[in-house]
Amino acid sequence: MHGCDDGSCKNGLEVLMPKLGKRSKEKLKGVDSRLVLVLERVCKHFDITVIEGLRSQERQNELVDQGKSKTKFGKHVQGKAVDIAPYPIDWNARDDFHYLGGFVLGVASQMGVDIRWGGDWSSSSLKQEQRTTKDNNFDDLVHFEIKGK
Ligand SMILES: [Zn+2]
Secondary structure, X not given: OOOOOXXXXXXXXXXXXXXXXXXXXXXXXXXXXXXXXXXXXXXXXXXEEEEEOXXXXXXXXXXXXXXXXXXXOOOOOOOOEEEEEEOOOOOOOHHHHHHHHHHHHHHHHHOOOOEEEOOEOOOHHHOOOOOXXXXXXXXXXXXXXXXXX
8 A cells, every 4th residue: 555644645546646645745835845856756655754844943942942953043944854754653663764764865866956864964875985874973864954055
């Protein structure tokens, strides 16, 4: 059974052409269109749900105060980051998050979109001599952002 997000892909056409669910689409408002295009393509092969996209400065400040985020003007505030997870979400399935991470990076690379993943901040998994995520010292496995501007 294939479909993206919250069971909204139940009818025949959508099973053939999976797309992001309503709730996920809603959460992608204000997010960089390159990132949205990548997720729309990922969604054709991989059931995902969007946890958070654009973040208000107010909420970002709260997260910094709570120690959950370190940057005052992070990529979420700029609309250049999304948090996504395999759907349905199983927070203990670490491998699934890694599998999705590699998949998103692959799709993005094919589309010419330069993306950084929170499971591999240094992008060492993409460097031929390295090919590892073991150097990642702060895992944010749901996080994907546009590199640079
Ligand atoms: Zn994030």
